[in-house]
Amino acid sequence: MRELDRAECLRLLATVSLGRIVFTQHALPAVRPVNHLVHGGDIVVRISEGGALASLAAPAEVPGVVVAYEADAIDPETHLGWSVVVTGYARPVTDPGEAARYADLLHPWAGRPSSHVLRIHPDLVTGFRLESVPARPLRALHG
């Protein structure tokens, strides 16, 4: 298992479009799958209005709500692959033009009402890659 540095984590995050936003709802841990893009070192996600994520779209506190964001590409059989977790403040994108540009890039999900765009500033970035274990030398087999 190899720990990944911040730059590699963000690079890997940008290679996939699906992840899970992790937040607190009614004092309980909560998680939802969403689409993302990486822009200017931030994670940008689109969330549906009125859903579990609505509290993130209009945070009661400034400077926003702390969330975690996870994406991975792990083979369920071999466990090879990578996982990245970003932790930071999520803030709604309030500029209408900017929000519209992001919304265009982040296709809405079927059956979901109109949505907000959130920007997550990654204060903490961790990740690991599970690489294949080098095959054992065959010497033992040949005596």
Added chain:
Amino acid sequence: MRELDRAECLRLLATVSLGRIVFTQHALPAVRPVNHLVHGGDIVVRISEGGALASLAAPAEVPGVVVAYEADAIDPETHLGWSVVVTGYARPVTDPGEAARYADLLHPWAGRPSSHVLRIHPDLVTGFRLESVPARPLRALHG
């Protein structure tokens, strides 16, 4: 988008072996990918000792720590697929025989030290399935 009932959520969860456990660490939202199995209506996961999940293996409080567990199978392009989120208390499996049986079924991850087995009792089970939108009739094309 179709909401799924508890039985279908647990059935879908059992069709995959990889999910993400969501918990609170130092008052911050945290998430890690793990392998799971579904047994007797509970979610059983194996976690590595000494990692971020260690606090779950020896919870300070009885009856354990509330976690969320998410698994999904979603096409990143079409968004078709499903996602299930379970919320409930996570408790270590303390019976050595039982823990060993589960550990055998939940292959350890490369490079991770010896591990604990956690059982998550799903108090809250939610899930949705995104199904394909029926194709628009071709009448318009044929005039």
